Amino acid sequence: MMTVRELYEKVVNGVIISDIELQRAIVYDAEKQALVIDSIYHGIPLPAFYLWQREDGKLEVLDGKQRIEAIKKFKQGNLLYEGKTWKAYAYDSDLQQVVDNAELTTIICSGTEEKKREIFNRINTLGVALSKFEVLNGLYHGNYIKGLNDYFAHDANVRKVLPNATVDRGENKYHLLEYLYYVHKGGVFPKRVELHDYVQRHKDESFNEEIKKIKPYISFIRDVFGDGSKIGSVLKFRLSVKYLKDRTIWQQHKDDICKECNAYIKSNDYKLSPSKEEDIEAIILGIAGHVRVDPKRLFTKEDKAQLLSTLTSTDDGLYECNQCHQHFAAEELTVDHIRPWSLGGRTVLSNAQLLCRACNSRKGNK
Numbered sequence: 580m581m582t583v584r585e586l587y588e589k590v591v592n593g594v595i596i597s598d599i600e601l602q603r604a605i606v607y608d609a610e611k612q613a614l615v616i617d618s619i620y621h622g623i624p625l626p627a628f629y630l631w632q633r634e635d636g637k638l639e640v641l642d643g644k645q646r647i648e649a650i651k652k653f654k655q656g657n658l659l660y661e662g663k664t665w666k667a668y669a670y671d672s673d674l675q676q677v678v679d680n681a682e683l684t685t686i687i688c689s690g691t692e693e694k695k696r697e698i699f700n701r702i703n704t705l706g707v708a709l710s711k712f713e714v715l716n717g718l719y720h721g722n723y724i725k726g727l728n729d730y731f732a733h734d735a736n737v738r739k740v741l742p743n744a745t746v747d748r749g750e751n752k753y754h755l756l757e758y759l760y761y762v763h764k765g766g767v768f769p770k771r772v773e774l775h776d777y778v779q780r781h782k783d784e785s786f787n788e789e790i791k792k793i794k795p796y797i798s799f800i801r802d803v804f805g806d807g808s809k810i811g812s813v814l815k816f817r818l819s820v821k822y823l824k825d826r827t828i829w830q831q832h833k834d835d836i837c838k839e840c841n842a843y844i845k846s847n848d849y850k851l852s853p854s855k856e857e858d859i860e861a862i863i864l865g866i867a868g869h870v871r872v873d874p875k876r877l878f879t880k881e882d883k884a885q886l887l888s889t890l891t892s893t894d895d896g897l898y899e900c901n902q903c904h905q906h907f908a909a910e911e912l913t914v915d916h917i918r919p920w921s922l923g924g925r926t927v928l929s930n931a932q933l934l935c936r937a938c939n940s941r942k943g944n945k
Protein backbone atom coordinates (compact mmCIF):
# COMPACT_ATOMS: atom_id res chain seq x y z
CA MET A 580 0.00 0.00 0.00
CA MET A 581 1.10 3.51 -0.71
CA THR A 582 -0.75 6.76 -0.20
CA VAL A 583 -1.38 9.03 -3.15
CA ARG A 584 0.95 11.56 -1.57
CA GLU A 585 3.78 9.00 -1.28
CA LEU A 586 3.25 7.81 -4.80
CA TYR A 587 3.23 11.33 -6.16
CA GLU A 588 6.39 12.29 -4.29
CA LYS A 589 8.19 9.20 -5.53
CA VAL A 590 7.17 10.02 -9.09
CA VAL A 591 8.32 13.62 -8.78
CA ASN A 592 11.61 12.57 -7.14
CA GLY A 593 12.27 10.03 -9.84
CA VAL A 594 12.06 7.00 -7.53
CA ILE A 595 9.09 5.73 -9.48
CA ILE A 596 9.74 5.74 -13.18
CA SER A 597 6.56 5.71 -15.16
CA ASP A 598 7.77 6.18 -18.71
CA ILE A 599 9.42 2.99 -19.80
CA GLU A 600 9.23 1.23 -23.13
CA LEU A 601 7.03 -1.54 -21.79
CA GLN A 602 4.08 0.72 -21.09
CA ARG A 603 0.91 0.28 -23.00
CA ALA A 604 0.06 2.89 -25.54
CA ILE A 605 -3.51 3.73 -24.60
CA VAL A 606 -3.78 7.24 -23.28
CA TYR A 607 -6.59 8.38 -21.03
CA ASP A 608 -8.51 11.43 -22.12
CA ALA A 609 -9.29 14.24 -19.67
CA GLU A 610 -12.61 12.71 -18.77
CA LYS A 611 -11.08 9.39 -17.89
CA GLN A 612 -8.33 11.10 -15.96
CA ALA A 613 -10.92 12.97 -13.93
CA LEU A 614 -12.57 9.65 -13.25
CA VAL A 615 -9.34 8.44 -11.67
CA ILE A 616 -9.43 11.41 -9.29
CA ASP A 617 -13.11 10.84 -8.65
CA SER A 618 -12.49 7.21 -7.72
CA ILE A 619 -9.71 8.12 -5.33
CA TYR A 620 -11.78 10.86 -3.72
CA HIS A 621 -14.76 8.55 -3.21
CA GLY A 622 -12.77 5.56 -1.99
CA ILE A 623 -13.59 3.41 -4.99
CA PRO A 624 -10.65 1.02 -5.35
CA LEU A 625 -8.43 1.42 -8.37
CA PRO A 626 -6.79 -1.65 -9.85
CA ALA A 627 -3.44 -2.45 -8.28
CA PHE A 628 -0.33 -0.61 -9.40
CA TYR A 629 2.35 -3.07 -10.47
CA LEU A 630 5.84 -1.81 -9.77
CA TRP A 631 9.09 -3.43 -10.65
CA GLN A 632 11.95 -3.18 -8.15
CA ARG A 633 15.17 -2.41 -9.98
CA GLU A 634 18.61 -3.18 -8.62
CA ASP A 635 19.37 0.52 -8.23
CA GLY A 636 16.38 0.84 -5.89
CA LYS A 637 14.11 2.60 -8.36
CA LEU A 638 10.65 1.35 -9.21
CA GLU A 639 9.42 0.99 -12.75
CA VAL A 640 5.71 1.05 -13.39
CA LEU A 641 4.53 -2.12 -15.06
CA ASP A 642 0.89 -1.23 -14.80
CA GLY A 643 -0.71 2.00 -13.69
CA LYS A 644 1.02 4.61 -15.81
CA GLN A 645 -2.18 6.28 -16.96
CA ARG A 646 -3.52 6.49 -13.45
CA ILE A 647 -0.24 7.97 -12.25
CA GLU A 648 -0.33 10.46 -15.12
CA ALA A 649 -3.79 11.57 -14.04
CA ILE A 650 -2.73 12.08 -10.43
CA LYS A 651 0.36 14.00 -11.53
CA LYS A 652 -1.54 16.27 -13.90
CA PHE A 653 -4.20 17.04 -11.32
CA LYS A 654 -1.76 17.85 -8.54
CA GLN A 655 0.30 20.02 -10.89
CA GLY A 656 -2.70 22.05 -11.97
CA ASN A 657 -3.05 20.65 -15.47
CA LEU A 658 -6.28 18.78 -14.94
CA LEU A 659 -9.65 19.94 -13.68
CA TYR A 660 -11.84 17.85 -11.42
CA GLU A 661 -15.45 19.04 -11.25
CA GLY A 662 -14.31 22.23 -12.91
CA LYS A 663 -11.68 23.08 -10.32
CA THR A 664 -7.91 22.77 -10.06
CA TRP A 665 -6.06 21.07 -7.20
CA LYS A 666 -5.13 24.43 -5.69
CA ALA A 667 -8.72 25.61 -5.76
CA TYR A 668 -9.62 22.77 -3.41
CA ALA A 669 -7.19 23.93 -0.76
CA TYR A 670 -9.50 26.00 1.43
CA ASP A 671 -13.12 25.08 1.18
CA SER A 672 -12.95 21.30 0.81
CA ASP A 673 -11.44 18.15 2.27
CA LEU A 674 -10.51 16.91 -1.18
CA GLN A 675 -6.77 17.56 -0.97
CA GLN A 676 -6.59 15.77 2.34
CA VAL A 677 -8.69 12.82 1.25
CA VAL A 678 -6.90 12.36 -2.05
CA ASP A 679 -3.42 12.69 -0.54
CA ASN A 680 -4.13 10.17 2.18
CA ALA A 681 -5.98 7.68 0.02
CA GLU A 682 -4.18 4.35 -0.13
CA LEU A 683 -3.36 2.69 -3.38
CA THR A 684 -2.72 -1.00 -3.75
CA THR A 685 0.82 -1.35 -4.98
CA ILE A 686 2.40 -4.65 -5.86
CA ILE A 687 6.15 -4.63 -6.00
CA CYS A 688 7.73 -7.44 -8.00
CA SER A 689 11.33 -8.31 -8.55
CA GLY A 690 13.43 -10.90 -10.32
CA THR A 691 14.88 -11.46 -13.75
CA GLU A 692 14.19 -9.33 -16.78
CA GLU A 693 12.41 -12.29 -18.26
CA LYS A 694 10.07 -12.51 -15.31
CA LYS A 695 9.40 -8.80 -15.58
CA ARG A 696 8.29 -9.11 -19.18
CA GLU A 697 6.24 -12.14 -18.32
CA ILE A 698 4.40 -10.28 -15.58
CA PHE A 699 3.84 -7.35 -17.87
CA ASN A 700 2.56 -9.53 -20.67
CA ARG A 701 0.12 -11.22 -18.39
CA ILE A 702 -1.16 -7.97 -16.98
CA ASN A 703 -1.82 -6.79 -20.47
CA THR A 704 -3.21 -9.92 -21.99
CA LEU A 705 -5.33 -11.08 -19.09
CA GLY A 706 -6.16 -7.71 -17.69
CA VAL A 707 -5.91 -7.59 -13.99
CA ALA A 708 -8.99 -8.01 -11.92
CA LEU A 709 -8.55 -7.13 -8.29
CA SER A 710 -7.81 -10.10 -6.07
CA LYS A 711 -10.26 -11.01 -3.31
CA PHE A 712 -8.08 -9.28 -0.77
CA GLU A 713 -7.46 -6.18 -2.90
CA VAL A 714 -11.19 -5.73 -3.13
CA LEU A 715 -11.63 -5.89 0.66
CA ASN A 716 -8.62 -3.69 1.07
CA GLY A 717 -10.05 -1.10 -1.25
CA LEU A 718 -13.63 -1.24 -0.07
CA TYR A 719 -13.09 -1.27 3.66
CA HIS A 720 -9.82 0.44 4.11
CA GLY A 721 -9.47 1.71 7.64
CA ASN A 722 -7.81 0.94 10.95
CA TYR A 723 -8.76 -2.68 10.81
CA ILE A 724 -7.21 -3.52 7.43
CA LYS A 725 -4.26 -1.30 8.16
CA GLY A 726 -3.63 -3.22 11.39
CA LEU A 727 -3.95 -6.48 9.52
CA ASN A 728 -1.42 -5.34 6.92
CA ASP A 729 1.05 -4.34 9.64
CA TYR A 730 0.55 -7.53 11.60
CA PHE A 731 0.98 -9.63 8.51
CA ALA A 732 4.10 -7.80 7.45
CA HIS A 733 5.86 -7.85 10.81
CA ASP A 734 4.74 -10.73 13.01
CA ALA A 735 7.36 -13.46 13.01
CA ASN A 736 4.89 -16.29 13.56
CA VAL A 737 2.60 -15.16 10.79
CA ARG A 738 5.54 -14.83 8.46
CA LYS A 739 6.33 -18.48 9.13
CA VAL A 740 2.80 -19.80 8.99
CA LEU A 741 1.69 -17.89 5.91
CA PRO A 742 4.69 -17.32 3.73
CA ASN A 743 4.27 -14.39 1.41
CA ALA A 744 4.84 -15.14 -2.24
CA THR A 745 6.43 -12.39 -4.30
CA VAL A 746 3.20 -11.70 -6.09
CA ASP A 747 0.63 -13.12 -3.71
CA ARG A 748 -1.75 -10.19 -4.02
CA GLY A 749 -3.02 -10.59 -0.51
CA GLU A 750 -4.22 -14.15 -0.85
CA ASN A 751 -2.70 -15.16 2.46
CA LYS A 752 -4.08 -12.12 4.19
CA TYR A 753 -7.43 -13.16 2.89
CA HIS A 754 -6.85 -16.57 4.45
CA LEU A 755 -5.98 -14.92 7.71
CA LEU A 756 -9.22 -12.96 7.65
CA GLU A 757 -11.21 -16.09 6.89
CA TYR A 758 -9.44 -17.67 9.79
CA LEU A 759 -10.27 -14.87 12.16
CA TYR A 760 -13.86 -15.24 11.20
CA TYR A 761 -13.55 -18.97 11.77
CA VAL A 762 -12.17 -18.44 15.26
CA HIS A 763 -14.93 -15.95 16.06
CA LYS A 764 -17.69 -18.21 14.90
CA GLY A 765 -16.27 -21.22 16.65
CA GLY A 766 -15.40 -23.19 13.57
CA VAL A 767 -17.27 -21.92 10.54
CA PHE A 768 -15.50 -20.62 7.47
CA PRO A 769 -17.20 -17.59 5.91
CA LYS A 770 -18.73 -17.25 2.50
CA ARG A 771 -17.37 -14.32 0.53
CA VAL A 772 -20.30 -12.07 1.39
CA GLU A 773 -20.09 -12.94 5.07
CA LEU A 774 -16.44 -11.99 5.16
CA HIS A 775 -17.24 -8.70 3.46
CA ASP A 776 -19.88 -7.95 6.09
CA TYR A 777 -17.48 -8.90 8.83
CA VAL A 778 -14.65 -6.69 7.62
CA GLN A 779 -17.04 -3.85 6.92
CA ARG A 780 -18.42 -4.01 10.47
CA HIS A 781 -14.94 -3.84 11.96
CA LYS A 782 -13.56 -1.38 9.41
CA ASP A 783 -12.73 1.44 11.80
CA GLU A 784 -11.81 -0.67 14.79
CA SER A 785 -8.30 -1.43 15.87
CA PHE A 786 -6.90 -4.77 14.81
CA ASN A 787 -5.20 -5.33 18.18
CA GLU A 788 -8.10 -7.22 19.71
CA GLU A 789 -8.05 -9.60 16.77
CA ILE A 790 -4.34 -10.20 17.20
CA LYS A 791 -4.90 -11.17 20.83
CA LYS A 792 -7.56 -13.64 19.83
CA ILE A 793 -5.67 -15.46 17.13
CA LYS A 794 -2.17 -15.33 18.56
CA PRO A 795 -2.40 -18.66 20.40
CA TYR A 796 -3.64 -20.40 17.28
CA ILE A 797 -0.97 -18.92 15.07
CA SER A 798 1.77 -19.96 17.46
CA PHE A 799 0.19 -23.38 17.82
CA ILE A 800 0.43 -23.79 14.05
CA ARG A 801 3.98 -22.57 14.02
CA ASP A 802 5.05 -24.75 16.93
CA VAL A 803 3.52 -27.88 15.51
CA PHE A 804 3.84 -27.53 11.76
CA GLY A 805 6.87 -25.27 11.65
CA ASP A 806 8.34 -24.64 8.26
CA GLY A 807 8.52 -28.16 6.95
CA SER A 808 4.93 -29.27 6.66
CA LYS A 809 3.11 -29.59 3.38
CA ILE A 810 -0.28 -29.36 5.01
CA GLY A 811 -2.30 -26.49 3.54
CA SER A 812 -2.95 -23.39 5.60
CA VAL A 813 -6.70 -23.81 5.75
CA LEU A 814 -6.44 -27.29 7.25
CA LYS A 815 -3.77 -26.12 9.68
CA PHE A 816 -6.16 -23.39 10.79
CA ARG A 817 -8.99 -25.83 11.31
CA LEU A 818 -6.81 -28.18 13.31
CA SER A 819 -5.43 -25.40 15.47
CA VAL A 820 -8.91 -24.32 16.46
CA LYS A 821 -10.02 -27.84 17.23
CA TYR A 822 -6.95 -29.04 19.10
CA LEU A 823 -5.47 -25.99 20.76
CA LYS A 824 -5.88 -27.73 24.11
CA ASP A 825 -3.58 -30.54 22.97
CA ARG A 826 -0.86 -28.12 21.99
CA THR A 827 1.90 -29.51 24.21
CA ILE A 828 1.29 -33.08 23.13
CA TRP A 829 1.30 -32.17 19.46
CA GLN A 830 4.40 -30.12 19.92
CA GLN A 831 6.25 -33.06 21.44
CA HIS A 832 5.48 -35.08 18.34
CA LYS A 833 5.92 -32.38 15.75
CA ASP A 834 8.74 -34.10 13.87
CA ASP A 835 6.75 -37.28 13.47
CA ILE A 836 3.65 -35.33 12.56
CA CYS A 837 5.44 -33.50 9.75
CA LYS A 838 7.20 -36.59 8.52
CA GLU A 839 4.12 -38.82 8.46
CA CYS A 840 1.82 -36.20 7.00
CA ASN A 841 4.27 -35.23 4.27
CA ALA A 842 4.75 -38.88 3.35
CA TYR A 843 0.99 -39.34 3.20
CA ILE A 844 0.48 -36.22 1.10
CA LYS A 845 2.99 -37.53 -1.42
CA SER A 846 1.35 -40.95 -1.58
CA ASN A 847 -1.15 -42.33 -4.01
CA ASP A 848 -3.62 -42.99 -1.21
CA TYR A 849 -3.81 -39.28 -0.66
CA LYS A 850 -4.50 -38.56 -4.32
CA LEU A 851 -7.35 -41.04 -4.35
CA SER A 852 -8.77 -40.32 -0.93
CA PRO A 853 -12.16 -38.64 -0.79
CA SER A 854 -11.45 -37.54 2.78
CA LYS A 855 -7.98 -36.05 2.66
CA GLU A 856 -8.39 -33.69 5.58
CA GLU A 857 -9.92 -36.28 7.88
CA ASP A 858 -7.14 -38.70 7.00
CA ILE A 859 -4.48 -36.21 7.97
CA GLU A 860 -6.33 -35.43 11.17
CA ALA A 861 -6.50 -39.14 12.02
CA ILE A 862 -2.80 -39.58 11.33
CA ILE A 863 -1.94 -36.74 13.66
CA LEU A 864 -4.29 -37.94 16.38
CA GLY A 865 -2.70 -41.36 16.13
CA ILE A 866 0.77 -39.93 16.58
CA ALA A 867 -0.19 -37.43 19.26
CA GLY A 868 -2.17 -40.07 21.12
CA HIS A 869 0.79 -42.47 21.07
CA VAL A 870 -1.49 -44.99 19.62
CA ARG A 871 0.33 -48.19 19.99
CA VAL A 872 -3.25 -49.26 20.11
CA ASP A 873 -4.01 -52.07 22.52
CA PRO A 874 -5.10 -54.96 20.29
CA LYS A 875 -7.72 -55.68 22.89
CA ARG A 876 -10.39 -53.03 22.66
CA LEU A 877 -13.31 -54.30 24.76
CA PHE A 878 -13.49 -55.28 28.39
CA THR A 879 -14.85 -58.81 28.86
CA LYS A 880 -17.52 -60.05 31.26
CA GLU A 881 -14.74 -61.42 33.42
CA ASP A 882 -13.05 -58.01 33.50
CA LYS A 883 -16.34 -56.48 34.60
CA ALA A 884 -16.89 -59.08 37.32
CA GLN A 885 -13.40 -58.50 38.59
CA LEU A 886 -13.88 -54.74 38.62
CA LEU A 887 -17.20 -55.04 40.47
CA SER A 888 -15.61 -57.24 43.10
CA THR A 889 -13.23 -54.43 44.03
CA LEU A 890 -16.03 -51.87 44.43
CA THR A 891 -18.54 -51.42 47.23
CA SER A 892 -22.21 -51.65 46.41
CA THR A 893 -25.15 -50.08 48.24
CA ASP A 894 -27.40 -52.18 50.45
CA ASP A 895 -29.60 -52.69 47.40
CA GLY A 896 -26.66 -54.06 45.45
CA LEU A 897 -26.33 -50.98 43.25
CA TYR A 898 -23.08 -49.47 41.99
CA GLU A 899 -22.16 -45.85 41.40
CA CYS A 900 -21.62 -44.46 37.92
CA ASN A 901 -18.21 -42.87 37.93
CA GLN A 902 -19.45 -39.81 36.07
CA CYS A 903 -22.92 -38.84 37.28
CA HIS A 904 -22.58 -40.64 40.63
CA GLN A 905 -26.07 -42.05 40.51
CA HIS A 906 -26.60 -45.68 41.39
CA PHE A 907 -27.43 -48.47 38.99
CA ALA A 908 -27.72 -52.21 38.86
CA ALA A 909 -24.60 -53.94 37.59
CA GLU A 910 -26.30 -54.85 34.29
CA GLU A 911 -26.97 -51.20 33.58
CA LEU A 912 -23.34 -50.24 33.87
CA THR A 913 -20.64 -50.62 31.26
CA VAL A 914 -16.91 -50.79 31.67
CA ASP A 915 -15.26 -47.84 30.03
CA HIS A 916 -11.69 -46.77 29.35
CA ILE A 917 -10.60 -43.90 31.57
CA ARG A 918 -7.98 -42.89 29.03
CA PRO A 919 -9.72 -43.51 25.71
CA TRP A 920 -8.63 -46.53 23.75
CA SER A 921 -8.30 -44.43 20.59
CA LEU A 922 -5.72 -42.33 22.39
CA GLY A 923 -3.71 -45.33 23.46
CA GLY A 924 -5.53 -46.08 26.71
CA ARG A 925 -5.05 -49.78 27.47
CA THR A 926 -7.74 -52.34 28.13
CA VAL A 927 -6.64 -53.13 31.66
CA LEU A 928 -8.48 -52.79 34.95
CA SER A 929 -6.25 -49.94 36.07
CA ASN A 930 -7.71 -47.99 33.13
CA ALA A 931 -11.30 -49.09 33.71
CA GLN A 932 -14.29 -47.32 35.20
CA LEU A 933 -18.00 -48.00 35.45
CA LEU A 934 -20.34 -45.74 33.54
CA CYS A 935 -24.09 -45.79 33.18
CA ARG A 936 -25.39 -46.01 29.63
CA ALA A 937 -26.27 -42.32 29.43
CA CYS A 938 -22.81 -41.22 30.54
CA ASN A 939 -21.16 -43.74 28.29
CA SER A 940 -22.94 -42.57 25.20
CA ARG A 941 -22.37 -38.96 26.09
CA LYS A 942 -18.70 -39.76 26.18
CA GLY A 943 -19.10 -41.11 22.69
CA ASN A 944 -16.02 -42.02 20.78
CA LYS A 945 -13.81 -39.48 22.41
Ligand SMILES: [Zn+2]
Nearest residue numbers: 900903935938
Ligand atom coordinates in the same frame (compact mmCIF):
# COMPACT_ATOMS: atom_id res chain seq x y z
ZN1 LIG B 1 -23.79 -41.90 34.77
